[in-house]
Amino acid sequence: MQRAEAKCTHGAEGKPNERKARGRLPDRRKIRRHARDRPLGKANYSVYRFTRKELLQYLAIYILLDGCVSYLFFRSVIAFAALFPGMLLFFREEKKSLLKKQKKEITKQFLDGIQLMLSALQAGYSPENALGEALKELRKIYPPDALIIAEFHRIDAQIQMSHSLEELLLDFGRRTDVPDIISFAEVFLTAKRTGGDLIAIIRNTIVCIRQKQETVQEIETCLAGKMMEQNIMSAIPLLILAYIRFSSPGFLEVMYETSVGVAAMSICFGVYLLAYFWGQSIVRIEV
Numbered sequence: 001m002q003r004a005e006a007k008c009t010h011g012a013e014g015k016p017n018e019r020k021a022r023g024r025l026p027d028r029r030k031i032r033r034h035a036r037d038r039p040l041g042k043a044n045y046s047v048y049r050f051t052r053k054e055l056l057q058y059l060a061i062y063i064l065l066d067g068c069v070s071y072l073f074f075r076s077v078i079a080f081a082a083l084f085p086g087m088l089l090f091f092r093e094e095k096k097s098l099l100k101k102q103k104k105e106i107t108k109q110f111l112d113g114i115q116l117m118l119s120a121l122q123a124g125y126s127p128e129n130a131l132g133e134a135l136k137e138l139r140k141i142y143p144p145d146a147l148i149i150a151e152f153h154r155i156d157a158q159i160q161m162s163h164s165l166e167e168l169l170l171d172f173g174r175r176t177d178v179p180d181i182i183s184f185a186e187v188f189l190t191a192k193r194t195g196g197d198l199i200a201i202i203r204n205t206i207v208c209i210r211q212k213q214e215t216v217q218e219i220e221t222c223l224a225g226k227m228m229e230q231n232i233m234s235a236i237p238l239l240i241l242a243y244i245r246f247s248s249p250g251f252l253e254v255m256y257e258t259s260v261g262v263a264a265m266s267i268c269f270g271v272y273l274l275a276y277f278w279g280q281s282i283v284r285i286e287v
Helices: 002-008 014-037 052-074 077-122 127-141 147-160 165-176 179-194 198-247 253-257 259-283
Strands: none
Touching: 052 077, 052 198, 052 259, 077 127, 077 147, 077 179, 077 198, 127 147, 127 165, 147 165, 165 179, 179 198, 198 259, 253 259
């Protein structure tokens, strides 16, 4: 009976309610999309933040290094405490290294994403729909927590809310601070607004980015052996001190108990640090 009455009241009284219900649906969908997109946020990939696990891991590594250096060079708890603030420098260098790896990985993932996007464009999809198709394929290639999946999902959700694809790509490039992504976004923005051959422009941009990545990979391959040699040479002074310290305990006593010996060990430690950072700067080449 209630269903029959509902069908009978489909006239003038039912239409306003139906219109209100229809009017609410888009808002609710937008709210759901916004709520689903909010956890992704707008990550700033130009700044690296340690996870709790990484923070504990690198803290343990530095405490171990600080203990070894303090014992081998000074055999003093005071030296251990004096060197402890160097943890900030150690964390900064590790963040730079991890940030470089993250940018390299996101560039590789982005290159795969725009390659899939180009394939969808060649199949006749619009740029906005092509990004959605690329997202579907990326989910088959990368794990769910991959950075490119999170970003493409966010961009796709923002497109559904009538945001411009080219502006979203440019915002993504600025947040990553990766020149290749920024240049692609700027080229895409110009091609989209001037009505150029979007497929040809994207194809040429992909070729240029891929050639640059191959060049970087070749350089890193050539430097891998030198970096290994530099790390071994950095460890040799510590190994020599450890060998003398444990094989002939009394041989270095004068270096720990007299002021002249402490000063000499301090100078040696300073030279060792200088040589280490100098070697790191030599093998660190930016392309």
